Amino acid sequence: MKLAYQVAMPDLESSPLLTAYQGSLEDSFRHLAENGYQGIELMVRDPQKLDPELLNRLTSTYGLEVVMLATGEIWAQDHISLSSSNPENRLRCIKRFKEFIDCAAPYHAQVNIGRVRGELVPGIPPETTLDLAVDAFRQLASYAEDKGVTIALEPVNFLQCNFINSTAEGRDIVDRVGYQNFRIMLDVFHMNIQDADIFKEIQRSKGYFSYVHLCDNNRLYPGNCGLDFPKIMQSLHAVDYEDYVSVEVLQFPSGDIALTKSAQCLLPLL
Numbered sequence: 406m407k408l409a410y411q412v413a414m415p416d417l418e419s420s421p422l423l424t425a426y427q428g429s430l431e432d433s434f435r436h437l438a439e440n441g442y443q444g445i446e447l448m449v450r451d452p453q454k455l456d457p458e459l460l461n462r463l464t465s466t467y468g469l470e471v472v473m474l475a476t477g478e479i480w481a482q483d484h485i486s487l488s489s490s491n492p493e494n495r496l497r498c499i500k501r502f503k504e505f506i507d508c509a510a511p512y513h514a515q516v517n518i519g520r521v522r523g524e525l526v527p528g529i530p531p532e533t534t535l536d537l538a539v540d541a542f543r544q545l546a547s548y549a550e551d552k553g554v555t556i557a558l559e560p561v562n563f564l565q566c567n568f569i570n571s572t573a574e575g576r577d578i579v580d581r582v583g584y585q586n587f588r589i590m591l592d593v594f595h596m597n598i599q600d601a602d603i604f605k606e607i608q609r610s611k612g613y614f615s616y617v618h619l620c621d622n623n624r625l626y627p628g629n630c631g632l633d634f635p636k637i638m639q640s641l642h643a644v645d646y647e648d649y650v651s652v653e654v655l656q657f658p659s660g661d662i663a664l665t666k667s668a669q670c671l672l673p674l675l
Contacts, residue, residue: 406675409444409651424653426660434467440668444472452508471512477519486523487541510552519559546584557590557616562598572606588615611644620654626663628670638674
């Protein structure tokens, strides 16, 4: 397996609640490379603000791959979603997401669907919202298929999102969408809250997932709290997963410490 770390693009509003390293892209790439990371996951708000020349220079200089574009902040900061009952809002989100796909394609990076899927709202039947989401997922998977991009749907625990919460629900959506480039992302933080057994869900998800998020059960860097990372990594190896695992954590006590401690915990387990 290979190790990546989530980094916030400079256009995002800085916040201690962002689960991404915050700083200049140059510093981010340099710190990741110095600590043995092989990939970088970019948390992006507006893909049109990505500078391809800068990214190409940084990937070449520091030997890192751009492996994932994270989209959650377009829900958190711009309040648009793929399942919105407001047609203008939903179409705006689909258009923005296609821009993410366009930006990901030259790097063979994935694009994730987390909170940007939206939420169930009072007065609208849950199945209506789910149908809107699945329709958007199919549109985006079809668009991404032509560009060689995989979309990774992230099941999110019930405390942060009110539909597609469990790993099993994520697998069901993959089957319903019906595109080979539409997979799930396993996130051990959400799995620890939502699923009865992380390790059994990894086994059941063989062939369904294309990406993994790692953090400890207190949302901080791996190895500082209660999750069994040797067993998690062994479980991933057991289902023949050999692609990227990415650190997504609160940057406490600092981004540099979280980045370094994560690498110290995870690199020996790859």
